[in-house]
Amino acid sequence: MKSFDIRTKIYFGANSLERLSEIPYKRAMIVTDPFVVKSGMIKLITYRLEGSGIAFSVFSDVVPDPPIDKIVCGVKAMMEYQPDVIIAVGGGSAMDSAKAIREFGRQMSENGQNTALIAIPTTSGTGSEVTSFSVITDPQQKVKYPLVSDQLLPTEAILDAELVKSVPASVTADTGMDVFTHALEAYVSVNCNEFSAALVEKAIEIVGTFLLRSFYDNTDTHARQKMHVASCLAGLAFNSSSLGLNHGMAHQLGANFHIPHGRANAMLLPYIIEYNSEIDVHSKSKKEYKPVVRRYVNVAKLLGLTNFNQITTVRALVNWVQFMMKEMDIPLSVSQIGCCTEEEYMSKVSVMADAALADSCTATNPRVPNKVEIMEIYRKLW
Numbered sequence: 393m394k395s396f397d398i399r400t401k402i403y404f405g406a407n408s409l410e411r412l413s414e415i416p417y418k419r420a421m422i423v424t425d426p427f428v429v430k431s432g433m434i435k436l437i438t439y440r441l442e443g444s445g446i447a448f449s450v451f452s453d454v455v456p457d458p459p460i461d462k463i464v465c466g467v468k469a470m471m472e473y474q475p476d477v478i479i480a481v482g483g484g485s486a487m488d489s490a491k492a493i494r495e496f497g498r499q500m501s502e503n504g505q506n507t508a509l510i511a512i513p514t515t516s517g518t519g520s521e522v523t524s525f526s527v528i529t530d531p532q533q534k535v536k537y538p539l540v541s542d543q544l545l546p547t548e549a550i551l552d553a554e555l556v557k558s559v560p561a562s563v564t565a566d567t568g569m570d571v572f573t574h575a576l577e578a579y580v581s582v583n584c585n586e587f588s589a590a591l592v593e594k595a596i597e598i599v600g601t602f603l604l605r606s607f608y609d610n611t612d613t614h615a616r617q618k619m620h621v622a623s624c625l626a627g628l629a630f631n632s633s634s635l636g637l638n639h640g641m642a643h644q645l646g647a648n649f650h651i652p653h654g655r656a657n658a659m660l661l662p663y664i665i666e667y668n669s670e671i672d673v674h675s676k677s678k679k680e681y682k683p684v685v686r687r688y689v690n691v692a693k694l695l696g697l698t699n700f701n702q703i704t705t706v707r708a709l710v711n712w713v714q715f716m717m718k719e720m721d722i723p724l725s726v727s728q729i730g731c732c733t734e735e736e737y738m739s740k741v742s743v744m745a746d747a748a749l750a751d752s753c754t755a756t757n758p759r760v761p762n763k764v765e766i767m768e769i770y771r772k773l774w
């Protein structure tokens with residue numbers, strides 16, 4: 393038996409931040425990153441709370457790839473302040489931190505009381521505002537692992553593209569490719585269903601038309617609004633059908649080398665598409681293809697990459713990913729990033745492969761990988 397639901401109420405479109413003027417809460421704890429405070433963006437939130445007489449505190453200690461110790465600090469702040477709502481403002485790191493803080497705070501409170509959570513994304517990428525995932529890093533073990541529970545689902549999400557105007561081009565590129573990876577992995581996941589597929593197809597269509605427009609021109613409000621919605625659609629899709637090996641492997645690149653999440657996903661995509669489809673530059677036509685090939689072909693068609701046969705179409709999809717990366721200045725390999733030496737990278741391949749195998753995202757990949765195959769993909773990525 394399968395089921396599908398959307399539990400987070402979504403406010404979207406122009407002026408959707410106005411929702412904050414009517415929320416039924418009295419004490420808010422804002423969880424955010426230092427950029428949101430320093431840039432003054434937080435005032436878009438706080439002046440609305442002040443206008444409605446809602447008291448608030450600000451926890452702005454969020455860092456990318458949120459580590460456990462910062463979550464612990466957030467839980468302490470929550471226990472002290474006792475908010476009836478947490479408002480997460482930021483990218484995936486702020487939203488994931490807020491989700492984990494709320495959940496651990498709930499588990500530790502005497503009556504297990506539920507605090508509401510309003511998620512307000514300031515990047516168009518993770519879809520975390522509507523997912524039951526929170527990705528936390530253990531810096532000692534150098535592992536990034538997704539916590540998955542319906543208890544993590546935000547109560548409300550507010551998608552106001554006003555907040556993404558300031559996103560720099562490199563973050564637009566990385567987060568935009570994260571949206572694409574969510575959509576693609578949800579579509580080829582073993583748990584894909586008609587509901588998640590419908591959400592994916594719309595998200596892919598939007599990414600194909602609007603990601604480059606957002607990248608080239610951050611004043612293109614229409615494109616930014618569209619990408620903000622696509623990010624949420626892809627989040628809803630993978631919340632239903634989960635992800636795959638691409639994310640399982642990308643998490644380890646984030647934990648070990650702090651490669652931005654969307655960038656790690658983009659770099660892996662060409663290799664994962666080849667691995668899952670069993671189609672590479674040397675492939676010749678076959679009588680029968682794996683079922684996942686039809687899915688990749690559908691995605692290619694949605695992107696307008698109509699082509700001669702299954703092999704040329706899957707190749708066109710891989711070429712499209714690589715073209716997007718080059719166009720948006722995303723490095724194609726770890727060596728191009730320059731975050732570590734080849735020796736440092738290669739010494740981590742085995743532990744990263746173990747962690748990728750254990751990552752809950754990997755479980756729904758359409759092809760069941762083994763450690764040797766994962767290590768090979770990591771090596772190719774250098």
Ligand SMILES: NC(=O)c1ccc[n+]([C@@H]2O[C@H](COP(=O)([O-])OP(=O)(O)OC[C@H]3O[C@@H](n4cnc5c(N)ncnc54)[C@H](O)[C@@H]3O)[C@@H](O)[C@H]2O)c1
Pocket residue numbers: 425426427428455456457458482483484485486488514515517518519520523524525526527555556557558559560563567570646653654
């Ligand atoms: N929970 C989920 O469902 C889910 C899904 C995918 C990824 N993730 C996680 O989310 C994290 C990545 O999130 P992200 O890609 O949004 O990046 P992020 O939240 O780490 O932010 C990246 C950078 O962009 C800056 N930034 C954010 N908004 C900005 C704005 N409006 N203007 C200018 N700068 C801005 C931040 O300050 C930060 O320096 C990773 O930890 C990843 O594992 C979670």
Ligand SMILES: [Fe+2]
Pocket residue numbers: 518570573574639653657
């Ligand atoms: Fe992601």
